[in-house]
Amino acid sequence: MAVNYPNGKIYRPVQQAGKTESSKSSYGNRGMTLEEDLNATNEYYLHQGLAVIHKKPTPVQIVNVDYPKRSAAVIKEAYFKQSSTTDYNGVYKGKYIDFEAKETRNSTSFPLQNFHQHQIDHMQNVCRQDGICFVIISAFQQIYLLQAQHLFVFWERMADGGRKSIKKEELEDAAHSIQLGYQARIDYLKILDKLYF
């Protein structure tokens, strides 16, 4: 069923090359992908002068480039590379902001396989430098902000042989639910204001 979104757009599944299974999920038929909503939110923040936060380009290993005489260079062969950092970063009130966005269709838990060790390493490095680091999780018809420090606890539990996911109740407990707005669709700065400023 196509569900109308406030801006009139209807749900369309976005096939993104090089994305993992989980990030292809439908984001609850809300009409936009999580990435689109975050990009729109960041654009709103930028234009309002509230924060400067961008999604990083997808890392690509370029192997072969063609330079036609009268037109732009064409990349003829390239491969997706695994990113060594998170997807989003920027500045808010002078502080460094760093986050990753993930989604799941699971109804009872959020699988930790959504993360890679090097992403966790990066988040730990950021925390050590006093940066503000978190994950935005779309799950159970909600958008959550989970601080990296809390994510590490679940990650270490898995490393110690424990469960490979965060239970719905655990996430509800550890994370902060983000209100969906009209202009700032996923208004995560509101949560950061409460937590850090």
Place this chain on the structure above:
Amino acid sequence: MAVNYPNGKIYRPVQQAGKTESSKSSYGNRGMTLEEDLNATNEYYLHQGLAVIHKKPTPVQIVNVDYPKRSAAVIKEAYFKQSSTTDYNGVYKGKYIDFEAKETRNSTSFPLQNFHQHQIDHMQNVCRQDGICFVIISAFQQIYLLQAQHLFVFWERMADGGRKSIKKEELEDAAHSIQLGYQARIDYLKILDKLYF
């Protein structure tokens, strides 16, 4: 003439796809490109737990991807996109760090055409958010750190019909010369420590 660099590498011109003329320049036959030296510096900072600063991936518009059965996805057609931000960003002591690296072979001035308006816009947005923003310039056999606020002055002079470059003496006056080191090859944190911490 090939000049030996402390680490034993000799000069090799690096042809980088999609880079502008200026960033292809020889970086004074020092044996490494400015980008390589900055990446090595950032890696050193990361491993020493001093700062978390990365170069952003080159932005690419992907048009066509092939998914072979038993191997990795191959990008068959893609184009270089102009970045809407600067190349490097990250966190140092909780503060947001943002910079661009540029070089020139000119011996008397640094051409402002090395920048695009949208990069200046981005730097102004970062400054408004209290981020630490600057340019690392390789020119006149030196490496300089020029704070964005000073760059804006030269940029506005050009916009007002003034000269399209920064004179050598002006740069020496407005910028901070960075010592070349062995491990932190372009040790810009030292300058930031003096200026901001």
